Amino acid sequence: MSEINKEKIQQLVEKFEESQFEGSDFFHLEHLLIAWHYVCHQPLAVAKQKFHQGVLELVTKLGVREKYHRTLTDFFLDYLAHLHWYLGTGEWQAVETNCPLIINNAKKLVGFYYSDELLQSDEARLGFVEADRMVLDRASLKLTVEEAPVFELEEFESPLIVSIPHNGQFIPHDVLKTMLPTALDSADTDWYLSQLYAFTSDLNVTRLSSNYSRYLIDLNRDSSGKVLYANADNTELCPTSTFDLEPLYDEDEQPDATEIKRRTELYWKPYHHQLQRLIDKAKAQFGYAIVFEAHSIAQEVPRFFDGKLPDFNFGTNDGQTVNESLAKLIEDFDTSDYSKVINARFKGGFITRHYAKPEDNVFTIQLELSQANYLDMSKNLMNLVLADKLKVKLRHLLELLKGYSIES
Structure with a gap:
């Protein structure tokens, strides 16, 4: 279990909202932690608006606007919102315990829902597109590679x-x-x-x-x-x-x-x-x-x-x-x-x-x-x-x- 706590997440959120990240310290985990904070504390529509705005400001500042992917960003926000509903808690440790897949193998997780061909399209990069393999919703929430035990x-x-x-x-x-x-x-x-x-x-x-x-x-x-x-x-x-x-x-x-x-x-x-x-x-x-x-x-x-x-x-x-x-x-x-x-x-x-x-x-x-x-x-x-x-x-x-x- 990591030592990530609410104080550390809050510090990351403040840094994110002030666009103080360098390219070398904003990776997948930081992305997830900040998104988790937003979906746990805001209505989903507000969380999405704030997170997209922050990501766009950050990638623009870093000169890597081409790395912004609208569909993937929305996917992780939607997934975390469903996960928050399922777990019934805002504690990040619950995510680590119950859904290591989103942290350790996000590519495999996304692959349950989206094909590589669709994700690589300009349509998916510039705007949100629905999943072509499996719709993401509460009933299809994938936590591990295997199906849930009975x-x-x-x-x-x-x-x-x-x-x-x-x-x-x-x-x-x-x-x-x-x-x-x-x-x-x-x-x-x-x-x-x-x-x-x-x-x-x-x-x-x-x-x-x-x-x-x-x-x-x-x-x-x-x-x-x-x-x-x-x-x-x-x-x-x-x-x-x-x-x-x-x-x-x-x-x-x-x-x-x-x-x-x-x-x-x-x-x-x-x-x-x-x-x-x-x-x-x-x-x-x-x-x-x-x-x-x-x-x-x-x-x-x-x-x-x-x-x-x-x-x-x-x-x-x-x-x-x-x-x-x-x-x-x-x-x-x-x-x-x-x-x-x-x-x-x-x-x-x-x-x-x-x-x-x-x-x-x-x-x-x-x-x-x-x-x-x-x-x-x-x-x-x-x-x-x-x-x-x-x-x-x-x-x-x-x-x-x-x-x-x-x-x-």
Whole structure:
């Protein structure tokens, strides 16, 4: 990890804005650090204007105006803006940790989106041109050379397992190119749950979370395609529309049975095999296992429910996935000024229902949070004040579940 901090970046920004760089001390890293500062502190349009103006003044002063490349400059600004959204932080160390590609091999990164032929054209140098290989957006954000793994796992010796199957935003390129623009933002993601439940590491509680978007395949649906809620509007295993009923594909591009089977093998089964392994391990070690299904959804989704959703929505499939003592723990859990319901609109999805075997001491609990409790809904970004308050309550809940004993 480098020693780059906010003070050093601020010094670079001041030097840049006064055009004090010499040609020998303004390289790719300095370019990125200054651009990162702007996209983290300004609206993107303002950040672009200021950065372009500063670069043009600098290259003009240095007598190297021909080195200015409009499309590449915009690409890195757009990429860093998407990265800032994805990471949810303005700390440069997060970029170093999660996306070394933009720092160490920018040429390869750019090559995922643009062909050399297009970038070398006068059109790309003098003005902005759209990528010809892959459109840059939130769903196509490339962090490493390899595709993202199906899941992230933090594993501890714990009877409690937190599963976050709708956390991911990524869509593989071969699928993305068949989808409509409505798919690009992965709008129905359970936003920022990995960050919201990051404290599980401090509690030594195992956490399994997805990396791929539910638009690719829904890990919380039966792979057979069986509907979750009878006589209700259900999303498919491989969804064809958003929660707002906007189509994700043209009709002739919707996934057929062969494609659904392929996605099941590549993305659905690995997550479920891992979850089953974790349950079996906890059961063997502690004599019981508790799977805590972490979810969130917008406060208002007319497709699925009327009005505004309560804050905490617990689901145990009408008590069938827990024993009496766990049911009482949930019932007695004090959510303070947050509203709470149990087995109302959300009774538990496929994971909650499928893995529960109370007679064999395997229990499952779903919690569907209203995103209004931790998001700035106008920007779909985490509200840190709200999130910090919510984390206190969630941490207490998981401490109770971790401290639960089958003999209690």
